[in-house]
Amino acid sequence: MLVLVFLNGLCGQCLRLRERQLRSCTPGDLGNQNGGFEARSSSFKHNTAAAASMEETPSPPPTGSPSPNGPAAAAALVATPGQPGQPGASQSVGLVPLHAFGIAPRVGDNIYFVDDDRVVYPVGRHIAILKLSTRTIQWIMEDKNRAITAMAISPDRKYLAVCETILEGDGPPQISVYDLAKRKRSRILTHPDVTDKEFTCVAFTGDSRDIIAVTGRLPERRPAEPAAGDPGALDGAVAVGQPDPPQGHGGRGGPGDPGLGPPDRPDPPAVLGADVPVRCLAPYGKGFMAAGDGGRMAIFEIDHKEVYKQKGPIIQAPRDDLPVTGLAMAPNERQLVCVLGGCQLCLARTQVIESAPDSRDVFQYVGGGSHGSAITGLSSCVRKPLLASCSADGWVRVWNYMDRLCELAKAMESPAECVSLHPSGFHLLVGCTDRLRLYNIHHDGLVLVRDFPQVKQCKEVLFSNGGHLFAVAHAKVITIFATYTCEALFQLKAHAAPVRALQWSRDDRYLATAGLDGAVYEWRGEETGASRTANEYVVKACRYQGIAYSGHRIVACGNEGSLREVAEGQCAHHFQARDCYMNQLALTGDKALFAGTSKGVVQVYGWPLVVDKHDEMAVHQGPPRPLQPRAPPAPRYHRQGDGPPIQPPPRPPLTPT
Helix, strand or coil, X not given: CEEEEEEECCCCEEEEEEEEECCCCCCCCCCCCCCCCCCCCCCCCCCCHHHHCCCCCCCCCCCCCCCCCCHHHHCCEEECCCECCXXXXXXXXXXXXXXXXXXXXXXXXCXXXXXXXXXEEEECCEEEEEEXXXXXXXXXXXXXXXXXXXXXXXXXXXXXXXXXXXXXXCCCCEEEEEECCCCEEEEEECCCCCCCCCEEEXXXXXXXXXXXXXXXXCCCCCCCCCCCCCHHHCCCCCCCCCCCCCCCCCCECCCCCCCEECCCCCCCCCCCCCCCCEXXXXXXXXEEEEEEHHHEEEEEEECCCCCEEEEEEEEECCCCCCCEEEEEECCCCCEEEEEECCCEEEEEEHHHHCCCCCHHHCCEEHHHCCCCCCEEEEEECXXXXXXXXXXXXXXXXXXXXXXXXXXXXXECCCCEEEEEECCCCCEEEEEECCCEEEEEEECCEEEEEEEECCCCCEEEEEECCCCCEEEEEECCEEEEEXXXXXXXXXXXXXXXXXXXXXXXXXXXXXXXXXXXXXXEEEEEEECCEEEECCCCEECCCCCEEEEEEECCEEEEEECCCEEEEEECCEEEEEEECCCCCEEEEEEECCCEEEEEECCCEEEEEECCCCCCCEEEEECCCCCEEEEEEECCCCCCCEECCXXXXXXXXXXXXXXXX
């Protein structure tokens, strides 16, 4: 089983796809014991035995993964990549969503409880139903040419209304009503008089039988008053605008009265404090809970005078620099989930939150937290089920995708542009704007081992398959370092513009690079350094963004919407995208080639490339930034005598200098 990981560079979401294959991968796909770029230092020894001892063996999917007979399987992609060395051989490859880290931030009212243990929220173009106790997700797959703008759940929690807009072309928006028990669409609602492109808000009536939706503009009123009995006599116009200052008033009360009462009282009090607007409400007990900017929340209950009084002090979320943009209460009112800054899911028990001296300690991040801005880098390793990511929010996170949990998070001193995990999973490279940093991954955090101040504006960094080398792309130069001595071995200079993609060969003897100058080069390691091979190709009109590399065959994609395969210095195949461009490529075990497009769609091509025939799956609303293939860890065991199997010990961690 292989895993394809790709991230949305616009809203900081990480979605993991499981690749279902009919044939498992062959051993030795991730490295070779012999070979690699030759180092000039005599004390530096190659150490690729760890990578060579690995075998890619199929592993069962985690508990709670989508059923092959469910809606997710019905929307899975089926590709027919060729078998290595046999063009045109057929093999089925399907993609189904397995898990997601993050939430779509640009959707109004984007979190609801389905029952006491499940919440529903949007992820990219689809809907996720997360079981909180097991952190497993069930999926509702949306149409690939539509995006979600708003959603609402019925009071009986049986139906979910999702407002959708067309991404390309003209057409009215629609509301899809889903049966949450069956996870299937039961009805599509449209209206011929709607001229806007999207709905901004939607809600069910109390009996769960009718739906009201609001567009972005105020509808025009009829010039003449309709006659009695005319359906137009009921004025359905809804005004959308800014509230009267000061903002944040959930109602009106008398002078000095902290309650919320009838609207005829003057001087309304601020609910969450002065100049703190209220962003969301949720029913709770005999009243409601209000939340707004600064992570502030308050509970209001009605008294015998039908005036809503604040119950207890202001509740503070874990982050006071982010607003509460979503709020939901469990049906039994024992759990509360909120969305901070449109991206962080937090969970708290209501019985504890009212009595806790500091409410910050009561909240827990669902899944250990997530990124709050565009994700700029992603990497995986071989021996552990780990992913590392960096984001424009200034944080670097290490994820365990088997436990579906963010295990480590560290705020960087300067913005991180790229990351690379060592194949062993013990070391992490982080390329920042001011320097390159090497960390040891400990159970309680990231420990700095060495920084490289001479490497600035690092855009790409990549460990070799054996882990004994790593390549760094900064500006127009690629520098090769020795991992365990941190020695700069040599530099590769040929590109006339910044380098945007790196890829090692399986035996680490060759390195493929691509840049914004439209050049694709292949480098061969030698005892005295590295030299370019004859396998190079230059198209000055193209700005390459991603490459895939296998057996001296380089596939590159760029901003002109083309996919080129370069072999022996010639363009062997050239496919042109019709209405998008590709920005990321990933090759999985010589079975299939995955391409991320500017429309948030992942395309699946057969490998080797023969014909321009592909399947695709729409995932994100924006272009995916990193696209990373991942094989589950399958460490090889050996026996000592007649004893139990023993796992080979890992290489000792690097010590800080």
